Amino acid sequence: MPIVVKRKPLTFLEKLYIPEIVRGLTVTFRRMFFGETVTLEYPEQRPPIPAGYRGVPTLVRDPEGREKCVSCQLCEFVCPPKAIRITPGEIPADSDYAHVEKAPKEFDIDMLRCIYCGMCQEVCPEEAIWLQNQYSMSGYTRGEMVNNKAKLYELGGTLPDQHFKWNKKKEAAENGGGHH
């Protein structure tokens, strides 16, 4: 349904044009001296990041410092632009978490390919990969733009959840009971 806006014919003063120019000048003058500045001076001032923001994908550790990723490679399979490369590795037998079986030996995310879709985060059964607040990645070479495992953990930090799923599994296995 089109809306026709009826225009009133211009009054004599409006046709003179000069009073309307003066009105316009007062508007801009007021903007100039009493208007607020909306510029965000970027590198020093940062915009507020809303909750659930999808920034750079990172790997996280649990509160005990264990790396959460178990190298299941689901994120690698689901990644639409194939930005993720995982080389699975063994966990040393003398580790407290030897029963977890696997951990990533290498974990690379190519930030030149990543499209920040968040599917890796959605698919991860261990909640080990998270898209966090960091949004400005830059580098001088293509190699620099590939985040390796150390960089990913550095960016990711610790996820403060208190599930300790693998501790419970280990306890259950030792006490003969079943864990979920």
Add this chain to the structure above:
Amino acid sequence: MELTDIAIKSIYAVIVVSVLMGFCSYAVLAERKISSWIQGRVGPNRTTLPIIGSIPYIGRFLTRLGVFQPAADGLKFLFKEDVTPGHVNKVYFILAPVLSLVPALTTVVVVPFGYFENAAGEVVNLVLADLNVAILFLFAISSLGVYGVVLGGWASNSKYPFLGGIRASAQMISYELAMGISVLPVFMWLNAPGTEGTLSLVDVVNSQGGALWNAMWMPGSFLIFVVCIFAETNRLPFDMAESETELVSGFHTEYSSFKFGLFFVGEYAHMLVGSAVVAILFLGGWHPMPFMTWADFGVHGWLAGVLSVGTMIGKLCGFMFFFMWIRWTLPRFRYDQVMRIGWQMLLPLSIANLIVYTFVIYFLERP
């Protein structure tokens, strides 16, 4: 004329032109700052110099104000790659920016900017050449500036610059008429019967000293002249030659680096000279207020020189601000509207204005 006189005049000329260029570069900064303030932005505020910039408070204040920005802009214009496209007419392509800057710098020769009283108590006018036909010289030379624009547009051998050049020439012809006629009342009053005839700009200013400024009792002339100055200097809302929304950037689309810088400085020099002319013809030149001169305030000697030049520069800067203020207030006219305003409104208005003031001056006739 003796050799020393020539040397002194040359030194004066160099000083005046360098001051004008300095004003041009800071006019660019003012334009950027004022536009950003009106639009709720911050404007250039990062460029800084090593030593001055690190003075506490003052250095930071100057940096935030963008005071060092013109230096960076100038260096950029000098050192960027100067691209000359392969399809241009080389000679005219290079000649055009020069042709647009030179008339603007030439007109400043006849623009008076103050006076002082020497030891003998004589009034010495601060002007490079007090021509008796100053206003004719000024109009003749300043309208040559359009040749730079037209030639630049034509020599670029490309569509948008060509359209820009054509528009500039049509606009210049349309508004020159109204402008010339609108200042006639001022000079009719100056050359009223029984006075010694003159077209000198110094005499225009002196005639406004201790009397009403011309803008006050000739508002019609003032208004038409100001509108025409906007059109002559290709400023918004009359920047048909550039109009970046339609013609990319009009006549200087193909220009880069230093050649573009010349166009740019030329435009601002035109604006400065235009502002000075408005101040001289209509706003009382270096007189501080209507009915009062600096002599009435008891100011004599070199102090009068400082204050008169200061007043003149103040009025000039005020009008420059008005140029920029208008730019960020009014949208650009359409090309046919520009032509209609020029031929169907301003020209008849200025003729009517001339006739009215002919009678007014006849009845007011000076004693």
